[in-house]
Amino acid sequence: xxxxxxxxxxxxxxxxxxxxxxxxxxxxxxxxxxxxxxxxxxxxxxxxxxxxxxxxxxxxxxxxxxxxxxxxxxxxxxxxxxxxxxxxxxxxxxxxxxxxxxxxxxxxxxxxxxxxxxxx
Amino acid sequence: xxxxxxxxxxxxxxxxxxxxxxxxxxxxxxxxxxxxxxxxxxxxxxxxxxxxxxxxxxxxxxxxxxxxxxxxxxxxxxxxxxxxxxxxxxxxxxxxxxxxxxxxxxx
Numbered sequence: 001x002x003x004x005x006x007x008x009x010x011x012x013x014x015x016x017x018x019x020x021x022x023x024x025x026x027x028x029x030x031x032x033x034x035x036x037x038x039x040x041x042x043x044x045x046x047x048x049x050x051x052x053x054x055x056x057x058x059x060x061x062x063x064x065x066x067x068x069x070x071x072x073x074x075x076x077x078x079x080x081x082x083x084x085x086x087x088x089x090x091x092x093x094x095x096x097x098x099x100x101x102x103x104x105x106x107x108x109x110x111x112x113x114x115x116x117x118x119x120x
Numbered sequence: 121x122x123x124x125x126x127x128x129x130x131x132x133x134x135x136x137x138x139x140x141x142x143x144x145x146x147x148x149x150x151x152x153x154x155x156x157x158x159x160x161x162x163x164x165x166x167x168x169x170x171x172x173x174x175x176x177x178x179x180x181x182x183x184x185x186x187x188x189x190x191x192x193x194x195x196x197x198x199x200x201x202x203x204x205x206x207x208x209x210x211x212x213x214x215x216x217x218x219x220x221x222x223x224x225x226x227x
Contacts, residue, residue, distance in 0.1 A: 035216070044205075044207065044218060044219075044220050044221045045156075045158075045164065045207055045209075045218040045221075046218070047215055047216040047217065047218065050214070050216070059214050059215070061215045062215070095163055095164075103214070104152065104211045104212065104213070104214070104216075105211055106154040106166055106169040106170070106209075106211060107154070107156075107164075107166060107209075108166050108169070108175065109166075110163035110164055110165070111163060112162075112163055113163055
């Protein structure tokens with residue numbers, strides 16, 4: 001069974017850093033692009049970042065570019081999101097989502113999400 | 121960036137009703153359009169991909185249509201478990217973008 005499990009969320013002060021992890025199981029992790037998608041409280045879905053199956057290429061939404069860094073360890077079947085210079089508006093549930101063998105693809109599996117709260 | 125506009129933002133319908141949600145893209149996205157359902161407090165779940173393809177395991181009362189810039193999502197007979205928010209999303213180009221969502225309630 002395909003399963004994604006996020007961890008690493010929590011309370012952080014503005015300007016602080018946090019690293020999220022997403023442990024994957026039930027599929028050949030190294031064959032699929034992966035994304036992070038977030039949802040602020042009471043709001044809609046916002047795509048944050050994507051990484052190709054090999055990890056060689058990445059891209060970011062405007063809100064994440066320059067502050068967040070996506071990476072993956074295919075040997076550990078784990079996706080990461082390093083978040084720096086956090087702001088109150090980064091408060092959200094962060095989901096990891098499984099894409100396809102190509103970068104432009106639907107998200108056919110999502111984790112349960114991890115809550116990041118940025119507050120002093 | 122490709123903007124996705126969903127309508128309506130919310131609707132209330134009775135069990136057994138036919139429900140339709142529309143999604144308009146700001147430019148031609150061919151058929152690269154997906155639909156997700158999110159129940160309160162849960163992660164989104166893929167229902168339809170590439171405009172009209174039903175994801176494995178998804179009930180046949182759900183369907184999608186359209187191409188280019190205008191798309192529709194239909195529930196042929198609304199069930200109590202269908203409540204929640206529905207989102208469209210384009211995967212024609214980066215950045216990947218979502219519609220604002222349609223909240224569906226039972227009347």
